[in-house]
Amino acid sequence: xxxxxxxxxxxxxxxxxxxxxxxxxxxxxxxxxxxxxxxxxxxxxxxxxxxxxxxxxxxxxxxxxxxxxxxxxxxxxxxxxxxxxxxxxxxxxxxxxxxxxxxxxxxxxxxxxxxxxxxxxxxxxxxxxxxxxxxxxxxxxxxxxxxxxxxxxxxxxxxxxxxxxxxxxxxxxxxxxxxxxxxxxxxxxxxxxxxxxxxxxxxxxxxxxxxxxxxxxxxxxxxxxxxxxxxxxxxxxxxxxxxxxxxxxxxxxxxxxxxxxxxxxxxxxxxxxxxxxxxxxxxxxxxxxxxxxxxxxxxxxxxxxxxxxxxxxxxxxxxxxxxxxxxxxxxxxxxxxxxxxxxxxxxxxxxxxxxxxxxxxxxxxxxxxxxxxxxxxxxxxxxxxxxxxxxxxxxxxxxxxxxxxxxxxxxxxxxxxxxxxxxxxxxxxxxxxxxxxxxxxxxxxxxxxxxxxxxxxxxxxxxxxxxxxxxxxxxxxxxxxxxxxxxxxxxxxxxxxxxx
Amino acid sequence: xxxxxxxxxxxxxxxxxxxxxxxxxxxxxxxxxxxxxxxxxxxxxxxxxxxxxxxxxxxxxxxxxxxxxxxxxxxxxxxxxxxxxxxxxxxxxxxxxxxxxxxxxxxxxxxxxxxxxxxxxxxxxxxxxxxxxxxxxxxxxxxxxxxxxxxxxxxxxxxxx
Numbered sequence: 001x002x003x004x005x006x007x008x009x010x011x012x013x014x015x016x017x018x019x020x021x022x023x024x025x026x027x028x029x030x031x032x033x034x035x036x037x038x039x040x041x042x043x044x045x046x047x048x049x050x051x052x053x054x055x056x057x058x059x060x061x062x063x064x065x066x067x068x069x070x071x072x073x074x075x076x077x078x079x080x081x082x083x084x085x086x087x088x089x090x091x092x093x094x095x096x097x098x099x100x101x102x103x104x105x106x107x108x109x110x111x112x113x114x115x116x117x118x119x120x121x122x123x124x125x126x127x128x129x130x131x132x133x134x135x136x137x138x139x140x141x142x143x144x145x146x147x148x149x150x151x152x153x154x155x156x157x158x159x160x161x162x163x164x165x166x167x168x169x170x171x172x173x174x175x176x177x178x179x180x181x182x183x184x185x186x187x188x189x190x191x192x193x194x195x196x197x198x199x200x201x202x203x204x205x206x207x208x209x210x211x212x213x214x215x216x217x218x219x220x221x222x223x224x225x226x227x228x229x230x231x232x233x234x235x236x237x238x239x240x241x242x243x244x245x246x247x248x249x250x251x252x253x254x255x256x257x258x259x260x261x262x263x264x265x266x267x268x269x270x271x272x273x274x275x276x277x278x279x280x281x282x283x284x285x286x287x288x289x290x291x292x293x294x295x296x297x298x299x300x301x302x303x304x305x306x307x308x309x310x311x312x313x314x315x316x317x318x319x320x321x322x323x324x325x326x327x328x329x330x331x332x333x334x335x336x337x338x339x340x341x342x343x344x345x346x347x348x349x350x351x352x353x354x355x356x357x358x359x360x361x362x363x364x365x366x367x368x369x370x371x372x373x374x375x376x377x378x379x380x381x382x383x384x385x386x387x388x389x390x391x392x393x394x395x396x397x398x399x400x401x402x403x404x405x406x407x408x409x410x411x412x413x414x415x416x417x418x419x420x421x422x423x424x425x426x427x428x429x430x431x432x433x434x435x436x437x438x439x440x441x442x443x444x445x446x447x448x449x450x451x452x453x454x455x456x457x458x459x460x461x462x463x464x465x466x467x468x469x470x471x472x473x474x475x476x477x478x479x480x481x482x483x484x485x486x487x488x489x490x491x492x493x494x495x496x497x498x499x500x
Numbered sequence: 501x502x503x504x505x506x507x508x509x510x511x512x513x514x515x516x517x518x519x520x521x522x523x524x525x526x527x528x529x530x531x532x533x534x535x536x537x538x539x540x541x542x543x544x545x546x547x548x549x550x551x552x553x554x555x556x557x558x559x560x561x562x563x564x565x566x567x568x569x570x571x572x573x574x575x576x577x578x579x580x581x582x583x584x585x586x587x588x589x590x591x592x593x594x595x596x597x598x599x600x601x602x603x604x605x606x607x608x609x610x611x612x613x614x615x616x617x618x619x620x621x622x623x624x625x626x627x628x629x630x631x632x633x634x635x636x637x638x639x640x641x642x643x644x645x646x647x648x649x650x651x652x653x654x655x656x657x658x659x660x661x
Contacts, residue, residue, distance in 0.1 A: 040590065045638040052645035059652055097638065127551040127566055130590040210555035210562070236552055236564070238571050244555065244562045246611055312612030334533045334570060334614065341536065341605075 004499030005492060011065040012075050013082065018061030020083045024090060025054035030139055031094070035132035043132035046097040054090045077488035084477055088112040091140055098133050100124050102462050105469055112473045114140030116480035117363055119232025119329035119454020120472065122462055126237045131218060137233050138222040142195075144480070145229025145259070145363035146187055190266050191228065198224035198255050202248070209245045227255035229363040232329025232454030239331045240319075249315070252330060253322055260286070260326035260358025262370075264401055281398040282359040285373040286325075293353040294321050300346025317346070320455065325353035327364035329454020338457040344440055347457070351444055354453045355425060365452025365479045367421045371414035373398060378411040420483050424450045424475055431471045432459060450475035526598060529570035536605035536614060546572065546616060547598040547624060551588040554581050563587075565597060574599055575610065576618035586627025596624040 028051045035044035071079065088111045096107035106122040113120045114137055123129065123137075199220040206216025219235050226233045236242040240252060258266075265283070268276040277283050297317045307313035316333060323330045338347060357366025381396040388394060396406040404410075428446025433439060437459055445459040449472040460472070478486045526547045532539055548565035555562040561578045564571045566588070576599070588594030601618035604610075 039632075041632055042635050042638060043590075045635065045642055048642050049638060049645060052642060052649060056645065056649055056652065059649070063652070063656055125568075127571065127588055128590055210557055211553045215553055236571070237566065238564060238573070241573065241613065242552060242564060242571070244573050244575075244610060244613060244615075307606050307612050308608055309612075312606055312608065316606070316612045332613070336530070336533045337536070337614070340534055 005496055008067075008069070009075060011067050012069055012071060013078050014061045014065030015067045016071060016075075016079045017082055017086065018058045018065065020079070021054055021058035021061065021086060021090065024087055024143075025051045025058060027139065027143055028054065028094065028136070031132040031136040034135045035130065038131045040130045040132050043094075043098060043130040046094040047132060047136070049097060050090065050094040053093055057086075057090070074488055074492065077485040078492055081477075081481060081485040081489045084112075084115060084481065087115050087144075088473070088477075091115060091136075094136060095123075095133065098130065100126070100129055100133065105466060106462060109469050109473055110137065111140060112476050113454070114138075114231065114233065115144035116452050116476040117141050117145045117229045117231040117327070117365065118449060118452045118476045118480075119226065120449060120456060120460045120476075121233065122460065122469075124462065126235075134222060134235050135218075138225040138231070141229045141231030141233060142191070142225040145225075145231065146191060147184075186267060187263050190263060190270070194228055194255070194258060195221070195224055198228060198251075201251050205245065205247050205251060206243070209243060209248065223252065224255060227252045227328060227330065228259040230256060230259045230327040230329075230358065230365075230452070231363075232323070232331075234330070241332050241334075246315070249319055249332060253319065256322060256326040256328045256330070259328070259363045262359035262361045264361055265359065268401060276401065279399045281373040281377075281400050282369040285369040285376070286358065289353070289356050289369070289372065290322065290325055293325065293349045293356075294318060296349030296352070297321050297346045300343045300349060303345065304341070304343040306341050306343075306346075321350060321353055324350045324448075324453055324455050325356065325358070327354070327357050327366055327451060327453045329448065329456075331455060335456040335458040335460075338444070338455075339441060347440055347444060350455065351440075351447050354444075354447045354451045354455065355421065357451055365450075367418050367451075370400065371418055373400075374406065374410055374414040375418065377406050378414075381406060417482060421450065421479070424478060428471055428475050431468055435465050435468055445472075446475065450479040452476060452479050529567045529572050532572065532603060533570060533614065536603075539603045540605040542603055543600065543619075544603045544616065545598060545600050546574075546603075547596065548572070549588050549596055549627070550584050550586070550594040554584060554587060556581070563597075565599070573610075573613060573615045574601065574618050575607075575615055576601070576621060580618065580621045583621060583623055586629075588627065591630055591632065593627045593630055595627040598622045598624050 028047050031047045032044050035047065088108050091111035091114065092104065092107035095101055095110055096104050100123050101107040101110060102122075102124060109120070109122050112118070119141075199217060202220035202223050203217035206219055207213055211219065222233075222235055225231065234240065234242070240249060262280075262282055265276060265280055294317065297320075298313065301307060301313050301317050307316055319330070319332050355366055356372055357368045358364030360368045360370045377396050377398050381394055384394045397403055398406060425443065425447045428450055429439065429443040432442025432446055437445075441457050441459060444455075444457045447453070448455050459468075526545045527539070529546070529548070532544070532546070546565065546567070548567035548571070551564050551566045551571055556578050559578050561576060561581045563574045563576060563581060563584065565574055584595050584597065586592050586595050598621070599616065599618040600620045601616045603616050605614055606612040607615045
């Protein structure tokens with residue numbers, strides 16, 4: 001028998017959702033701090049209105065649903081999945097008010113793309129967008145990359161046992177510290193330290209490249225946020241091609257890879273355990289899959305003779321590949337070039353890389369390296385079972401911070417999530433094909449959305465059908481939360497209708 | 501006798517300078533990107549608004565020109581950029597420029613970038629600083645919302661009492 005959720009469940013969900021909304025409202029103060037010294041009056045008003053609506057909504061929820069009770073698993077998961085939808089709607093308000101998005105749906109698409117660290121864009125005339133709005137677009141990536149709920153846990157929640165339930169709901173099932181709030185704070189510490197270093201490196205390179213000092217550092221901080229959080233937004237419409245700089249490309253590659261590594265691995269590296277990076281199953285798998293997918297890209301590009309020299313082939317091919325594999329979505333070629341110049345083999349290489357993603361407990365989306373590593377180990381174990389004598393005992397181990405014995409439970413879980421992602425990629429591709437896009441292009445864009453990458457082969461644009469926009473929004477949402485909290489909310493709605 | 505001579509001259513001209521005759525009209529960025537192979541290594545005319553920063557690199561400079569569809573990177577002698585007074589951003593409409601130069605689908609000199617190496621530059625129209633006016637609708641909405649927040653706050657105070 002399915003139990004109908006009680007009114008109390010709704011109240012608890014509403015109360016904690018209100019808290020997270022107030023936290024989100026506070027983050028909109030940052031763009032105002034950018035707008036005021038830049039004398040951007042109307043953009044400052046856009047964010048002021050955004051804050052007011054968020055505060056109003058958050059306060060109302062907290063007052064109406066006031067409770068002292070803590071969250072249970074189901075409620076925690078629902079709070080997480082709803083907070084991402086609400087963040088999208090509230091985060092889209094200042095964007096829409098700027099007049100650079102054709103409809104509120106387009107602004108919502110951009111906001112979800114930001115929070116989910118995807119990087120697909122529907123902005124109009126990006127080259128004339130205000131500093132404040134551009135900063136907000138990139139800040140949404142920084143906030144979403146760490147996790148919206150992680151922000152609330154780090155700064156606005158003093159400590160409650162429901163914290164871990166929300167933390168897990170945001171697709172972060174690994175605790176770095178014994179306490180989940182300290183784990184959230186560590187994630188922020190890592191991010192802030194890299195933010196300072198990355199901004200300095202990109203800012204200095206910008207000045208060296210001939211940019212104005214203020215613009216260099218503004219671009220530096222924004223590009224860092226988009227790279228480390230494997231987002232892929234950019235300040236200018238040409239994306240990374242705008243800078244025409246090899247050094248800039250190298251620095252962004254380093255930041256993208258850092259963003260794709262597990263925060264737990266960062267912790268061990270920071271603690272001086274440098275061997276971990278060589279031994280860890282995730283980094284090993286990442287190394288293998290990068291080489292495998294890059295080989296496909298090289299073969300494809302060489303077959304068609306897209307680039308006249310090996311060095312240019314390597315520079316263009318590797319950048320798009322690593323950008324796709326880390327789930328960032330930075331481009332140094334135009335979206336149309338993917339279709340017009342790259343052949344299906346090279347495109348397939350990028351699609352596979354996008355579908356695989358980076359490490360768990362990182363800022364990337366997609367299937368992720370730990371799961372791929374576990375599945376490969378399981379294959380190896382099964383092969384051994386066939387080859388070895390029947391009586392032999394076969395035990396497979398892998399190294400992920402410590403030595404772990406491979407269990408069927410782990411393999412099952414990894415296969416389930418992998419299957420869910422493959423279905424999600426396929427569903428988006430079907431919708432794209434329904435609207436007349438060729439299979440490979442539809443699959444490319446769908447994988448990019450669901451794996452939170454942001455590379456585009458030209459389908460994403462204001463002119464694409466509304467249903468496709470909504471499909472990509474749902475894919476970005478489900479892909480970022482890794483299904484669990486999305487399934488919980490669907491179950492909650494079902495129980496509300498059918499339950500007794 | 502005059503006609504065959506003109507014909508020979510025309511044939512010779514088209515043989516040695518085919519691009520001058522074919523691409524003297526300004527091409528759009530989409531046309532160039534989508535048919536990059538056709539224009540690769542050819543002399544083309546492209547026009548657009550100068551956007552962002554002019555990035556001087558030694559004796560040369562990068563200027564990004566947007567025609568409203570895409571922005572393309574144009575590599576030119578730094579001396580040519582002196583003519584550019586405004587570049588587009590939130591508060592500025594950049595100079596509208598027309599350049600004549602060689603189009604590269606995957607430039608060997610610049611790591612495979614799709615770019616144009618400009619030979620000449622002409623300013624079609626000058627840019628300007630955009631004066632920002634306070635949007636009264638937004639201002640009024642923010643005041644109303646502020647009032648609503650205070651109203652709820654006062655209500656909660658009464659409820660507590």
